[in-house]
Amino acid sequence: GDFTGYIESPNYPGNYPANTECTWTINPPPKRRILIVVPEIFLPIEDDCGDYLVMRKTSSSNSVTTYETCQTYERPIAFTSRSKKLWIQFKSNEGNSARGFQVPYVTYDVA
Template sequence: MSPDSKLHGKFCGTDVPDVITSVFNNIRIEFKSDNTVSKKGFKAHFFSDKDECSKNNGGCQHDCINTVGSYVCQCRHGFILHGNKHDCKEAECEHKVHSPSGTVSSPNWPDKYPSRKECTWAITSTPGHRVKLLFSDFEIEQHQECAYDHLEAFDGDSDSAAILGRLCGSQTPDPLVSTGNKMYLRFISDASVQRKGFQATLHRNGGTKLACM
């Protein structure tokens, strides 16, 4: 066994190990016993498994994931798998988020967002808690009044609620916090400049409940 060989596992007991797949086209198995207790031992079947992703990415437009005896295609964020199971198409951009925590990001992040896009996120957290939006990455076309590409946040369940902020540029914004358990986000891109976009995490506001009135 060469010193750079990968050890897939060292097994004993009665639990059946998971399927073992070699990295290359060979595998070495070693069995050792001492001079005390003897048991039934083991029996295993081996077979060759083709790596369908190694040639032409398996025909997948985005990511090819090799599995035992087959493979599957996966799409990057902002896209969904086409009916042909290989190509990717843009996902619908209206999101409803019902969770005390999670992640939101612009379409195709961390790659450039597409042009002429409008996406919304209607976020609802646990009753009695606020929604806190904390940005980890932010890069949207710069404009003094954010008149071109921009992200808007509203303090409620639609764009008719009070606005919390209209954001653009490359400076990471301060966290946004709603007054209730709902926040509405709207991202708009125009036909010209595209940037990396944004990613942010959602939190309940420190788990602190709102005071009862």
């Protein structure tokens, strides 16, 4: 319910543990939108997308997806959520680990 905050992988900036599953929801008041910044994200390179971070409207895999990755990106990206609220999930498998992420967000008034 806060206007600002961040989500981060467990143990950040250390490596996150195997078999982790974290979920967050960002549900701002009416007429506010969510702005997300991903400064960098470190996930192991695996053929089958072993560890991933996804942001969408609800937990349903059919809902509007704003962001999804299972790769390392060292360049920052900023974007506004495609939905009024966000359901966010980070999941890691039993295999390789990495540093993960710390992702700040803010909400702002829609004029």
